[in-house]
């Protein structure tokens with residue numbers, strides 16, 4: 001195989017050769033072997049989420065956004081109302097999604113460099129008894145910020161509402177226990193911290209919540225209650241499943257298990273993140289977020305003010321050295337992002353830091369310091 005680039009992106013991300021090789025076999029979607037594979041993958045995801053027999057896993061075709069939309073449309077009743085907590089691009093996408101599907105909603109917007117505070121959620125819920133659900137982004141991948149899931153969950157439970165958690169960029173690397181969350185759905189996808197290839201998402205839910213969701217969804221293909229009922233009855237997906245992606249995902253889950261599961265995956269990503277942040281700071285770059293808000297998933301760096309810096313040229317210089325980085329997704333400041341997740345190690349991060357230093361020399365960037373006005377207070 002030719003030398004592969006290292007993707008420092010939040011999915012699709014760098015996968016192992018073993019995961020890619022698992023896609024070399026064609027599967028019949030109706031065949032017993034594929035049904036068994038689907039059942040096995042669902043059971044393994046349930047274990048990762050610390051689910052019990054009272055919980056289930058529902059896969060759904062498409063990228064992660066399809067799974068988020070499916071969960072919102074399936075679990076928020078047609079006469080329900082959702083409070084979306086937003087401090088970045090994915091929170092805003094959730095607002096757009098509920099707006100588009102025509103559900104009643106409210107939102108609590110916090111600035112991009114601050115976590116959603118549980119007390120703010122409590123007062124929003126006390127103010128509006130019509131709110132039935134709360135939507136939360138666990139790690140806001142737009143910046144890399146980690147929101148306080150457990151503390152917000154405690155408030156939601158106390159107030160007698162239900163949570164819908166977009167755990168897309170944390171599931172499999174940071175601990176999530178569906179047994180203790182007052183959640184109708186914890187949502188993730190194949191191509192983030194579990195290191196599969198893109199093609200489907202999934203939700204982990206209490207079975208009673210899925211049963212209550214029947215008839216809520218205004219979309220056929222995104223109806224998770226219908227997908228679940230059919231899958232439980234037949235072992236099949238309702239429409240063509242991404243067969244090769246499921247096979248690759250099962251192989252990726254073998255590696256997740258062999259590595260030591262969620263704690264070991266989280267520890268490797270934390271080491272990647274530390275190597276990245278320390279190395280970039282040593283070169284003079286600044287992170288957007290304070291360290292106590294930073295998830296070990298993706299890091300936002302402020303763009304250098306030096307006129308020699310240009311994102312496209314910087315991107316191309318790093319690409320020539322084997323690294324693919326990500327544009328910024330912040331609205332408040334000019335930035336770029338580098339991911340810590342995928343089949344990569346702290347050694348790859350050390351090579352990246354050397355490549356960044358070389359790219360700076362090549363482009364003539366004397367200092368990576370951001371404009372003073374860019375540094376968030």
Ligand SMILES: *Cc1c(COP(=O)(O)O)cnc(C)c1O
Nearest residue numbers: 063064065090139141166168169
């Ligand atoms: C990746 C991601 C999604 C889904 O994005 P897709 O491009 O549809 O896969 C949703 N929410 C968060 C927080 C994510 O990181």
